[in-house]
Amino acid sequence: MKAYPDKNGRFGQFGGMYVPETLMPAIQELDQSYQKIKRDKAFQQELQRCLKNFVGRPTPLYFAERLTKTLGGAKIYLKREDLCHTGAHKINNTVAQALLTCRMKKKRVIAETGAGQHGVAVATVAAMFGLEAEIYMGTEDMERQALNVFRMRLLGSTVTGVNAGSRTLKDAINEAMRDWTTNVATTHYLLGSVLGPHPYPMMIRDFQSVIGREARKQILSVAGRLPHCLVACVGGGSNSMGLFYPFIKDTNVKMVGVEAGGHGIKSGKHAARFSGGKPGVLHGTMTYLLQDSDGQVNLTHSVSAGLDYPAVGPEHSFYHDMGRIHYTSVTDKEALAAFDVLSQEEGIIPALESAHAVAEVVRLAPTMKKNQILLMNLSGRGDKDVQQVANMRNIPL
Amino acid sequence: MHKVTVVNRIQQTFDNLKAKGEKALIPYIMAGDPSLAMTESLVLTLAEGGADLIELGVPFSDPIADGPVIQQAAERALQSGTTLKKILSTVRSLRIKTQVPLIFMAYYNTILAMGLMGFCKEAISAGVDGLIIPDLPPEESDELYKATMAAGGPVIIFLLAPTSTSQRRKEVIKRTHGFIYYVSLTGITGSQLTDLTQVKKNVQAIQKMAKKPVAVGFGISSPEQAHDVAQFADGVIIGSALVRNIFEHHQDPAFLSNLKVTTRKLKTALASKN
Numbered sequence: 001m002k003a004y005p006d007k008n009g010r011f012g013q014f015g016g017m018y019v020p021e022t023l024m025p026a027i028q029e030l031d032q033s034y035q036k037i038k039r040d041k042a043f044q045q046e047l048q049r050c051l052k053n054f055v056g057r058p059t060p061l062y063f064a065e066r067l068t069k070t071l072g073g074a075k076i077y078l079k080r081e082d083l084c085h086t087g088a089h090k091i092n093n094t095v096a097q098a099l100l101t102c103r104m105k106k107k108r109v110i111a112e113t114g115a116g117q118h119g120v121a122v123a124t125v126a127a128m129f130g131l132e133a134e135i136y137m138g139t140e141d142m143e144r145q146a147l148n149v150f151r152m153r154l155l156g157s158t159v160t161g162v163n164a165g166s167r168t169l170k171d172a173i174n175e176a177m178r179d180w181t182t183n184v185a186t187t188h189y190l191l192g193s194v195l196g197p198h199p200y201p202m203m204i205r206d207f208q209s210v211i212g213r214e215a216r217k218q219i220l221s222v223a224g225r226l227p228h229c230l231v232a233c234v235g236g237g238s239n240s241m242g243l244f245y246p247f248i249k250d251t252n253v254k255m256v257g258v259e260a261g262g263h264g265i266k267s268g269k270h271a272a273r274f275s276g277g278k279p280g281v282l283h284g285t286m287t288y289l290l291q292d293s294d295g296q297v298n299l300t301h302s303v304s305a306g307l308d309y310p311a312v313g314p315e316h317s318f319y320h321d322m323g324r325i326h327y328t329s330v331t332d333k334e335a336l337a338a339f340d341v342l343s344q345e346e347g348i349i350p351a352l353e354s355a356h357a358v359a360e361v362v363r364l365a366p367t368m369k370k371n372q373i374l375l376m377n378l379s380g381r382g383d384k385d386v387q388q389v390a391n392m393r394n395i396p397l
Numbered sequence: 398m399h400k401v402t403v404v405n406r407i408q409q410t411f412d413n414l415k416a417k418g419e420k421a422l423i424p425y426i427m428a429g430d431p432s433l434a435m436t437e438s439l440v441l442t443l444a445e446g447g448a449d450l451i452e453l454g455v456p457f458s459d460p461i462a463d464g465p466v467i468q469q470a471a472e473r474a475l476q477s478g479t480t481l482k483k484i485l486s487t488v489r490s491l492r493i494k495t496q497v498p499l500i501f502m503a504y505y506n507t508i509l510a511m512g513l514m515g516f517c518k519e520a521i522s523a524g525v526d527g528l529i530i531p532d533l534p535p536e537e538s539d540e541l542y543k544a545t546m547a548a549g550g551p552v553i554i555f556l557l558a559p560t561s562t563s564q565r566r567k568e569v570i571k572r573t574h575g576f577i578y579y580v581s582l583t584g585i586t587g588s589q590l591t592d593l594t595q596v597k598k599n600v601q602a603i604q605k606m607a608k609k610p611v612a613v614g615f616g617i618s619s620p621e622q623a624h625d626v627a628q629f630a631d632g633v634i635i636g637s638a639l640v641r642n643i644f645e646h647h648q649d650p651a652f653l654s655n656l657k658v659t660t661r662k663l664k665t666a667l668a669s670k671n
C-alpha cells in the first residue's frame with residue numbers, strides 16, 4: 001500500500017488545503033517544520049522524554065476480565081488512554097505540537113475544544129512550556145463541560161466562549177481559524193484532532209500513533225498474536241486513527257469506528273457522518289460532512305461534546321470508502337448505559353466519548369468466539385462527565 | 398462544434414475604466430439579506446449610483462474568512478430562505494435590467510454541493526461573470542477551473558494577502574482572471590485597516606508583476622479610505638461597512654435613494670485627486 005497522504009495532502013479524493021490565502025504560507029511553513037522535526041533526533045528524544053515523564057506513557061493494556069466474562073464472548077482488552085496526564089489521549093498530540101511551536105519560535109497557541117479535554121491538554125502544555133494560550137469553546141459546550149472550563153482557567157489559559165451557530169465544536173473551530181488568520185505571524189493553531197487542512201491530519205495521526213504502536217507491542221507480548229478487532233470512538237478521529245494506523249497493513253485485523261448516533265440516525269439529531277453525510281469541504285479539508293442539499297452544514301447532536309461535530313478526519317473518509325475501516329454508530333442512550341457498565345464491571349468510569357466505544361464492545365463481544373481478541377481504545381476518563389450525567393438523571397449533587 | 402465566446406464583462410469594465418483613467422468601485426452585499434427581492438433593488442441602485450462591479454455574497458453556515466458583520470448577514474440570509482439556486486434566479490432577472498458585472502463570493506462547499514459543472518453552466522447562463530472563493534487557494538482549484546472552462550465561465554478571481562510569498566504571488570497572478578483581489582490586512586473581513594503604506598507597497602509590487610488589475614478589499618469603510626486606496630489600486634472593494642449600513646437602514650423609506658447618493662459619493666471619492 002502507498003503511503004498517504006500524497007504530497008498535496010490528499011488521501012485519495014479526501015483531504016487537501018482549503019484555506020484562505022492568508023493562511024496558506026503558514027500551513028506550508030508548518031508542513032516544512034513538521035518534516036524537519038520528524039527526522040530530528042534531538043526533537044524526537046525530547047518528545048519521548050515528555051511522553052514518558054509528563055504524560056505517563058506507555059499507558060497500560062488492560063485485560064477487562066469481568067466484562068469479558070459478563071459478555072461471554074471475545075477477550076476484551078482496553079488501551080488505557082484515560083490514564084494519560086489530564087485524563088485523555090489528547091495530550092499525546094498537544095505535547096508534540098507545543099514542542100513544535102517552540103521550534104517555530106511562536107509564543108502563542110490557540111485551540112478549539114469541544115469536550116474540553118483538548119482545551120485542558122493545550123492549557124496544560126502551554127503552562128509547561130510557558131506559552132500563551134487562548135482556547136475557543138462553544139457556549140453550549142461550556143455549559144455541559146463547566147469543570148473543564150475551570151481547569152483551563154486554573155492552568156492559566158484564556159477561555160473564549162463562542163456564541164454562534166450550534167455553539168459547539170464546529171463554531172469554536174470557525175472562531176479559532178479567524179483568530180489564526182488575524183494573528184498568524186505570532187500564533188500556532190494547535191488543532192486537536194486529525195482534521196483541518198494538510199498537514200494537520202497527517203501530523204496529528206503521527207503524534208497519536210503512539211497509541212497503536214504501544215498497543216501492538218503489548219498485545220503481541222501478552223497474547224502472542226494480533227487482535228481480531230479494534231474498536232474506538234470517532235469524533236474528529238484522532239484517538240481512533242492513533243490506535244488503527246499502526247495496524248492498517250495487518251489486513252486480518254478488523255477495525256470499527258464508532259460515531260455518535262445521538263437520538264438515532266432517523267431523528268436527524270446525531271453526528272454520524274458516515275450514515276448521513278456526503279463528501280464536502282469544511283474547515284480546510286474535503287471529507288464526509290453532514291450537510292443539507294444546499295451545502296449548508298447541519299447542526300449535530302450528541303450527549304458527548306467530543307463527538308458532536310459535523311465532519312470527520314479525511315483519512316477516515318478514505319478508509320471508509322476503501323472498506324478498510326467499518327463505521328457504526330451508538331445512540332446517546334446506548335452510550336449512557338455503557339457508561340454504567342464499564343463503571344460497575346471494571347471500576348473504570350469512561351468519558352462519554354469512550355462510552356460509545358464501550359457500547360459497541362457490548363454489542364460485538366458476545367458475537368465473537370472466546371479465543372478472539374477485541375481491543376478497545378479507552379480514550380479518556382469520565383470524571384469530566386459525572387456532573388452532566390447526574391444532571392440528566394435528575395440527581396442533585 | 399461551436400464554441401460560445403463569452404464577452405467577459407469584468408475585463409471589459411476594467412479596460413473601459415482604464416481608458417477613462419478611472420478606478421473601479423466594487424461594493425459587496427450579502428445576497429438574501431434581508432431578502433432576495435431587496436438584493437435585486439440593491440444591485441440596481443448600486444449600479445445606478447456608479448458601482449462598476451458588484452460582489453454578491455452567497456451565504457454559508459461557516460464563513461471562516463468573515464468577521465461578525467458578514468457572519469450575521471449570512472445568518473439572516475439563510476434564515477430568509479436564501480439558496481444558491483434562488484440567487485441564480487435573482488441574477489437571471491437582474492440581467493434583463495443591468496449589465497453591471499456580477500461576481501459571486503461563495504465558500505467552496507456551497508458550489509460543490511450543487512456540482513461544479515452544473516453550477517458553472519447555470520451561473521454562466523444566468524449571467525454571473527466571476528467567482529471569488531475565499532477557501533479555495535490555487536492549489537485546490539483545478540477541478541473548478543476545468544468546470545469553468547467546459548462551461549465557458551465564470552472566471553475565477555484569486556486572492557493575495559500580505560502573507561503571500563513571492564512564489565505564491567506568481568502562482569496567483571498566473572491563474573487569476575479579471576483582476577487580483579488583494580486582501581489589505583492579515584485578518585478577516587470587517588477588521589480595521591491601519592497600515593496603508595504597506596498596502597500600497599504590496600499592491601504596486603503585484604501590479605508590476607501582474608499587468609492585471611488589482612482591487613483591494615477588507616477593512617475599507619469610508620470615502621476617505623476609498624480615496625486613499627484608489628490612488629494606487631485599480632479597484633476598491635467595500636463590504637462590511639455597506640452590509641452594516643443595509644442592515645441598519647433598509648427599512649427607512651428613503652433608504653434606496655440615500656444609498657444611491659452614498660454610492661455616488663464613494664465613486665466621486667475614487668476619482669478625485671489629492
Ligand SMILES: Cc1ncc(COP(=O)(O)O)c(C=O)c1O
Pocket residue numbers: 088089090114115116117118192193194233234235236237238239240305306307351353354379380381
Ligand atoms: C476522551 C475523548 N475521546 C474522544 C474524543 C473525540 O476526538 P477524537 O475522535 O479526535 O479522538 C474526545 C474529544 O474531545 C475526547 O475528549
